Amino acid sequence: MSKGYTVLPIRLVSPPQLADTAAVHHLYLKRHSTTQRDPTLVDIANRSLFIVNLPFGANFESFKRFFGEISTGAIIEGVHVSSPEIDLTKLTSEMKNNTALEFGEKKEQEKFILPLNTALVTFLDTSGVDLALQSVRKLASSKRLARWPVAVSTGSKRYSSLLEETVLESEGLAERVAHDMELFAAKELDDLQELNEMKNKVDADGFTLVVGSHRKTKNGILGKLQHSRDLEKINRKMKKKEKTDFYKFQIRERKKQEMNDLLAKFKEDQERVKVMRSKREFKPY
Amino acid sequence: MAKRSRNELAADGKPKAVASSASAEEATEVKVVTSGALQGDESMSGAEISEQEEGESSESEEEEDEQAPQSKRTKPQLAAQDVQIAREAAELFKSNIFKMEIDELLNELRLKESHVELVERVLHRLHDVIRQVPETGDLTLAEAEEKFVKGKHGSTSIPFPDPKPSSNINYKFKYLSPEDISLVGSFGLKTGVQRPGKMVVDVALTMPQSLLQPKDYLNYRAIYKRAFYLAHLASHLTSLCKKNRLPVKLSYEFLNGDVLCPCLKIEPINPEKKHEEDLIFTRTKISIRILVGFEFGIFEGKKLLPDRNCIRVQQEHKSEDLPPTPLYNSSVLTSCTFSYYLKYLYTNKKSAEAFRDAAVLGKVWLAQHGFKSHIQDGGFGHFEFAILMAALLQGGGENGNKILLHGFSSYQLFKGTIKYLATQDLCHDGYLSFTSLIGDHNSIYKKEGFNVPTIFDKNTKLNILWKMSRSSYEALKKQAQEALRLLNDVVKDRFRDIFILNSTDSNFNFDLSLSLPVDRSLEGTLSFGSLEKIQLLTFENFLTNKIFKLVHRALGDRISEAVVSVESGASASWSLQRRKPSDDSKTSTVHIGLYLNPQEADKRVTRGPALDDKVEGERFASFWQSRAQVRKFKDGTIQYSCLWSPPPDVPVIVNILQYVFQLHLSSELSDALEYSSKSFTKLLPKSSVSLPPATLFQNLKNSFDALAQLTLDMDLPLRVKSVSPASTQLRNASIIPAVPYAIGNPDFFNDVVIQLETSVKWPDELYALENTKTAFLLKIHENLQGHDGYRSYVTRPLDSVPYNKAITQLRILTPQGYGFSFKILTERDETLYLRAVENGEEKQKTELQKVYISFQQHYIASVKHHRTVNRLMTRYPALSGTVRLFKHWLDSQLLLSHFSEPLIELIALKPFVDASPYPTPNGPEVGFLRILQFLSLWNWREDPLVLDFSDQTEDVTSEYSDRLSLQTFQLINNNFQIMRKQDPSGLNVQFFVGSRDDLSGKLWSSYVHVAMATRLTALSKAAVGLLKNQTGKLIEESVLKLLFTPALEDYDFVIRVKTEDNSTSSGCLATTKKETFKNLVNVLSEFPETPKEVESARDPTVEYTKELNKVYENSIIFSSNRYSGPNAGENVITGLYNPVVVQGEKKFKVGLDFNFKPSGEGKVLFNNDAVLNEIITMGGDLVKGFESK
CATH class of the missing domain: 3.30.70.330 (RRM (RNA recognition motif) domain)
Structure with missing residues (x-):
């Protein structure tokens, strides 16, 4: 105990x-x-x-x-x-009632x-x-x-049946897939309707929700702006247009930067060689 | 401080004048400081090492020395000084780091000052001793011989070369005190560095002029006189050294393998009874060599030109001219120039600051690539390198323009010389002519060579490269080209590849090595007559020459380089009592190393001249004799040619050589020819279909192409955009070649990723998405029903993205007997998986990342990887064989299943895309050996592996070059540094393999057991250690077998698994069975009836091992063969405990992930008995036996 x-x-x-x-x-x-x-x-x-x-x-x-x-x-x-x-359903879907459909009710x-x-x-x-x-x-x-x-089951029976069971009968599979898809479509429709309702609703401040044609769910729109990658892209585009060698101070700054880089690299290399020496990497034989 | 203020000023942007003047001031100061520093440097590297080194006993002290004066100065100067040095280094050297590395290397190699002092004292004493040797009167040959045999100092033989002087010679022998005793060679030049083994100090004595006559260069006369001189010296030195308290051992040796020039080797000994005045220098590991030379200019140089004959022999036909005797002439000339060239080099060293360092660099580089002045080691060593460098300082260009300048840094001098060696042909196209007359700068590259490697000194009339054969010159040139490529590399630091790694082992070097034992008694049969003897001096030289010519003529374009060397059984040095080295073995072994030309090597036809070319045609016919025939080719040309049909497993090249040796040497020799790939080819599993692997792979590709076309043409709701393969068989990288209907082969089904045209309608949820994909697969399945011979069914994959249970794949069996697995990738997948990672709870994150990586691996990266490897397979024909051999080795060591196949292939690519210090391998065996060597040297805790898949031969500067840029390289390196900072001991990711395809470097190497990674390294080290014992000969078959035998005793327990011969269903022949008759092998010709039978045909052991690994993930690592077919189904499963889990008590808590039993209050122990019971129960009838430690 x-x-x-x-x-x-x-x-x-x-x-x-x-x-x-x-x-x-x-x-x-x-x-x-x-x-x-x-x-x-x-x-x-x-x-x-x-x-x-x-x-x-x-x-x-x-x-x-x-x-x-x-x-x-x-x-x-x-x-x-x-x-x-x-x-994974829960984590990937943006729908409201998002439990796994495929394996039936738990x-x-x-x-x-x-x-x-x-x-x-x-x-x-x-x-x-x-x-x-x-x-x-x-x-x-x-x-x-x-x-x-x-x-x-154990032994060879266990493993050969494991291999055999990977095969799915195509007719049964087709039916099941069709069924699941229907369920999914129904749910999607539900969500869409809700969204449409919101589109028409004017909130207290007098705003309505704007819905793009590709978005199917409310969560998708309200979800975080996760496309930081896109933002980066935009930023990069903006940067490209800037001139970097227009003002004298820019050139000077750049030169100084180069010099500092060179020096930093030099110091870094010195360190590296020191480490290499301590590891006796300069023994040719 | 000043630096900061300068920053501030600059940031303001206004008071420019002040800022710039300040920096100008600094700059001038800097100049002074650095020049001082450089002078210090120079003196350190120069001749007066002693002063600098005094008091510097260790490296750390030296560092302090360097830093001490710096700290006294103010900070800004320090920074500025560094900037100056940094800039200078970048200009004069390749890069900062390269300069520092060179400095370290030179430092490391410097001779110990105490040793140098000791040796100098020894030399002084030796000098005195030599001066004490008594002189003799004129002696006849008989008198001379008599004197030594019965001499009171024991018997000493006169080291006369072959042939011995005849008794009727009419000149006299005499010893007079040497005219001059001087220190020559690298010690004299102060370029001596530490060497592996013993270092040699050369002392040259010059025979007094009166002993020789100007005509003595003829017929060995001078050589005989020198031999007597040396013997007299030797016999007296033995006793005189003892008397003068210099305990040494004396023996004869040939100078650099030149049989005409014996010299005296003086080795220190440690006497039992020591006297306090004894000068013992054993600890210095330095030995002294006494050379006896002739006065410079005593013989007329013109008479000793390489095309003159100086040995007059009797001839049958008086009318013919005697052939030239270049080796003899050069040997005599060399003996005249010992101290002369020292002076020449010394002057050059003085005139160019960095000459000494560059010479040392050259010496190290040559040593690492197996070149020395010795005839057997290529005949190109430190001396030749230094002379070449000196000549290039005076010119060397085609117009006599200077190749090297006196102000060059050591790096530039070295690189310039290497570049000259790599790019200028000194053999066929031209030669370098220079004059060693000091002050005469007349060095020029002249067109039209002599077909022997030539650097000709117009002053001494000596060809400096006289010891080089064409074969060794080709080898040197190849190495120089390789070094030049490395020196030009701006992305990676190549210092290690150039100077530190040793690439002398022929087994790791040549694409194909052959060895041929030649009995000395064959001299007659091979027509080594008196004329050949005076030309080439020794049978070994003769053989080298003859075989090199034969190999070149026979193989032509098939090889890019051939290196022929002969190893005789004779020892290097021999006792004073003997005239020449004893040689008991009677056989010399000829080593032939070939670098292949992959495009030509395996062609079955040797094409000769066109039919109308009568002269060439006759030559061709006389060389090939009965094999030569006239053939008409597809393009209409009619040519002389030979057709080769070697037996299976024998390379065409070997077949050709066998034939040629039989024809032109002797049939015994041709039978004795051994080659390196012989034992390797036996190792790889053979397919049960008697077709070469390449054909089988091609058949599979054809089948795939047909299916892909079919799929692309299908009428589906969305059009199929691409059908991309991702399978080892389709990239020629599977152990067992693609054999049709071989459903027992674990690689039988080839993964194919299908992409459909873009659509916005994909469901926004993972399982629904997978369902949609399944629907598409079912559509393809329906479509295929209409095509004859195709069968298909849907399965759930066993290894795919974890937690995603809805994934399905479509198995397709084609009429050609191959299998494919289709899965679909949509543009929506990645977004959804990323979303899952983002939405997941904190504790799920690592698992979800695993899910994402797994998705990447299965769908995106695998396709990319396939494309890359497939492309490289066509670029490197030997890659396929190498990868297969490597995988086979891993599987035989039970390691294959622990690493992802792409990771293995990436590692296998390393010796191909980055071959240094070797050339690119063109044979599977050498590729495999180099992988082992690379793995044994790879310290993955500290070094990433960065691969550049671009074509190396491409122009680097080209705009369209897809070479890895410095930025990308640094990015990958940074990724590695960051990763290692988080995981310093490499528990998570061991093998970091970065490339353009995978900047993160861990895509394929995540989730490898650290124990297995260390095991791989340990095994490769053991393998390389075994192979090191095979240096200089072909690898023995027993050793190879050992490499491929698993070390089962290293594991904690071994489960013997039921054997069911599945070699037939895997499509291969069992290698373990002694005799398999071709006609007894069942060739498969159809698939079983039901899909279930197809699926369950694979070896259940693999699944069993997989389950075990899953269940006991934390406590035990299980390994087994992935391919049991080649072993006739025999397989084992081994277990290795994780000591952290298995040993010691743990606190009881819910969720412990191993089977435990109670042990004391609240403590638990690993329940080993129960676990083993479970394991065996699980295996049931599969388990045949169990052994544990």
């Missing part, structure tokens, strides 16, 4: 290549707690175990078998394993953001959690080691 975690040692099945060694894995478990306010999330949190330090093959099937073995009666509803993810449980190497195991009801936690504690204090079932 540390920091409220129960440490549960479990036995890993030794593969034939490593027959003579017995490996023990350690699961760190505790009841999940959350700071979320959303009642459904709180409910899920109450029904969940938070598990740290996952063994290989930690998925729904494995956990179901594992808890089925050590505590009958605690029935698992779902497992959410942490995986590093970045929602399960409620997956709204929890988990740290690396952890998982959330949700049971059907709170008594399931209690039951599971009880048997885990009992098991942890006893000498007996529970076995960890690996319910994923």
